[in-house]
Amino acid sequence: MTWPRGADERGTVTARPPSDPLIRLRDVTHRTLLVETTAASDANEVYERLRLQWGSVAPVDLEPGVPAWLVLGHDEAVGVLRDDRTFIKDPSIWHGHAENLLGPQSALHLVLPRAPKPTLADADGAKHARMRPPVDDALSQVDEARAAAITRRLCGMLIDRFEDRGRADLVAEYAAVVPFLALSELDGLEPGQAQRLQEITRAIFESGAAARERTVELLEIVTEHIAHSRRLGTRDIAGVLAVHDNFESDLERAQTLTAITLAANEALLAWIAQTLALVLSDPRFSNRVSGGRLHIDDALDEVLWRSTTNPNLMPRFATREVVIGDKLIERGAAVVVGVHAANHDPLVQSADPWDTVGNRAYLSFGAGPHRCPAPRLGRVIARIAVAELLQRLQVTLVGDPDKVEWATSPWMRFPARLPVTFPPPVSPPAPGAWPPGPAEFAH
Template identity: 80%
Template sequence: MTAASQSARPVRLSDVAERTPLVATTTSPDANTVYEQLRKRWGSIAPIDLEPGVPGWLVLGHSAAVGLLRDDHTFIKDPSIWNGHGKGLLGPGSGLHLVLAQAPKPTLADADGAKHARLRPPVDDALEQVDEARAGAITRRLCGMLIDRFEDRGRADLVAEYAAVVPFLVLSELDGLEPGQAQRLQEITRAIFEAGADARALTDELREIVTGHIALSRERGTRDIAGVLAVHPNFENDLERAQTLTAITAAATESLMAWVAQTLVIILSDPRFSHRVSGGRLHIDDALDEVLWRSTTNPNLMPRFAVRDVVLDGKLIERGDPVVVAVHAANHDPLVQSSDPWDTVGNRAYLSFGAGAHRCPAPRLGRVVARIAVAELLKRLQLTLTTDPNRVEWATSPWMRFPARLPVTFPSPRRQPAYGTWDTDPDEDDDAGWAADR
C-alpha cells in the first residue's frame, strides 16, 4: 500500500486524548451511527481503543479496507511486533492477551508470508474434501435434536440453546470428534476466552485433547477434516496440526453462531423479510446476505500490525500500531453502497468473508450450515420474538456482533402442526442440489 502524501502534520495515536471504544461499534443498537460519527470526524481511518487505554486504528473506508487486507507486506497478522509490549497496557483480566500475545503462535490466523503460504493449503484441502450434502444432512439431524429438547416447553433462547450450539456440533462431527470430546472442547474454549491471561492450564488441556485426536485420526486413516490435516506434509509437527484444527473449529463456530442468530433477528423482527420469507417470495439466502450487508457477523477483523511507519488519510500509522478493518463500515461506505436497500438482495459483493491471503476458506460450506439451521427452525416452530427488536442486547465482543439472548415463544406441538406456515424453500429437493446450484 502506497503512503499518501500529506501537507499537514499527520495525526498520531498519541495525539488523541479521547478515543471511541471499539466495543461501541458492536454493542450499539445502531452500529451505523457509531461508524458514521467516526467517519465524519476522522475520514476513512479513525483512532479507537481496543480496550480502555489500548489504542489502535479503525479502517472505515471500503477502498482503504481492501487495500490493507491485500497488503500483507506492510500490515501483518503477527502480534509480536505490537508496539505496546512492555508498556503495561493490558490488565490481568484483559481479553486481549490472546489477541496481542508476544510469543509466536503456530497458527494460520497469525501467520504471514512464507509461513502462511505453507499453512493455508492444508486448510483448503481439508475443507474442500467435505461433502456438502453430508454436511447438510449432519446439520439437519443435529438441528432436529436440539429443537426436540425445547419444543415442548413453548419457549427458548435461540442463542444459548440453538445458534451457539449447532455450528460447534456440526464442525465437531466434520472434525471426527466423539460427542464427549466435542462437549469438553466447547467448555474449554469458552473458559479460555473468559479466563483471559489465566488460561494456561486450560490451553494445555485443549492442546492435549486435539493433538491426541490428530494422532488417532492418522492411525485410523480417517478422511474427515482432522484426518486430512493429520497426514498433510506441509505441517512441521502435530502442534501445528492441532492449532490449525482448533482455529478452524473456533472461527467457524463463532462466525456461524453470529450469522444464524442475526438472520433469525431479521426474519422475526423486520416485516420486509418476515412476510416475504414466510410467503416464499424471498429465499433464506436473501436474509443471510442481508445480515452480511447490514450488520455483518464479524464487523471488526482481528488487528493487523504495521511493519513500518506509513501515512494514510492524514494519519501516521507507526510501526507496531494495531490496525483493525471495520468490515461493517466498509460495506456501508457511501462511495460503494447504494441508497436502495433492495439492491443488496442477491448481491454478494460485501467484504464479510474478508479479502486477500486471509480470506475465509469455506464460505460455501458455511452458507450450507447457516441456511439449514435457520430453515429447520422455521419449519418446525412458529416463532414469536418476545423482546422489542429495538432493545435487543448485543454481546460485548469487539470483534463479533450477535444478540446476547434471543428469547422466543411458540405454540406447543400438541396444538400446532410441526410444519406450519413457514415455506422457507418451496423449490427445495435436497441440499446437494442447492449446493451445486450456488
C-alpha cells in the same frame, strides 16, 4: 513513508505533502472503545459518527488505554487485507508490548500475545503460504451433502429438546450449539469430545487472562485426536490435516484445527443468530421470507450487508510507517479492519436496499491471503440452521425488538440472548379418533 495504491482520484489512500500535519495515534487522547461499535443497538450510528469525525481511518481503544486504528473505508480495508507485507498478523511487533499496555487481567492477552501461535490464522508470508494449502485441502474434501445432513439432524435434535417447553433462548440453546456440533462432527470428533471442547471454549472466552491455562487441556484433546485420526486413516478434516506434509508438527496441526473450528463457530453463531433476530424483529423481512419472495440465501446475504457477523477483524500490525489519508500509521501500530463500516462505505453502498439482494460484493468473508477458506460450507450450515427452525416452529420474539441486547465482543456482533415463545406441538390423535386414517377412508 506513504502507501500509494493508485487511488488518488477517489481520495482514499494518498501521499500527502510533508507540510500537511499528520495525525498520530499517540496524539489522540479521547478514543472510542471498539466494543461500542458491536454492542450498540444501532452499529451504523457509531461507525458513521467515527467516519464523519475522522474520515476513512479512526482512532479507537481495544480496551481502555490500548489504542488501535480502525479502518472504515472500503478501499482502505481491501488494501490492508491484501497487503500482507505491510500489515501482518504477527503480534510480536506490536508496540504495546514494550509499553506494557496490557494489565494482568486483560482479555486481550489471547488476541495480542507476545509471540504468534503456530496456526494459520496468525501466520504471515511464507509460513502462511505453507499452512494454507492443508486447510484448503481439508475443507474442499468435505461433502456438502453430508454436512447438510449432519446439520439437519443436529437441528432436529436441538429443537426436540425445547419444542415441548414452548419457549427457548435461540442463542444459547440453538445458534451457539448447532455450528459447534456440526463442525466437530466434520472434524471427526466424538460427541463427548465435542461437548468437552465446547465447555472449555466457553470457559476460555469467559475467563480473560486465566484462559491460557485452559488452552492446555484443549490442545491436549485436539492433539490426541490428530494422532488418533492419523492412526485410523480417516478422511475427515482432522484426518487430512494429520497426514499433510506441509505441517512441521502435530502442535501446528492441532492449533490450526482448533483455530479454524473456533473461528468458524463464532462466525456461524453470529450469522445464524442475527438472521433469526432480523426475521423475528422486522415484519417486512419476516413476511418476505415466509411469503417466499425472499430466499433464505438472500436473507443470509442481507444480514452480511446490513449488520455483518464479524464487524471488526482481529488486529494486524504495521511493519513500517505508512500514511492513509491524514493518518500516520506507525510501525508496530495495531490496525483493525472495520468490515461493517467498509460494507456501508457511501462510496460503494447503494441507497437502494434491494441492490444488496443477490449481491455478494461484501467484505464479510475477508479479502487477501486470510480470506475465509470455506464460505460455501459455512453457508450450508447457516442456511439449514435458519430454515429448519423457521419451518418447524412458529416463533415469536419476547420483548421489544428495538431493545435486543447485543453481546459485548469487540469482534463479533450477535444478540446476547434471543428469547422466543412458540405454540407447543399438537399431540397426535388417539387411536380411533377423528380424523380417520387412510385405512378408514378406504372402507
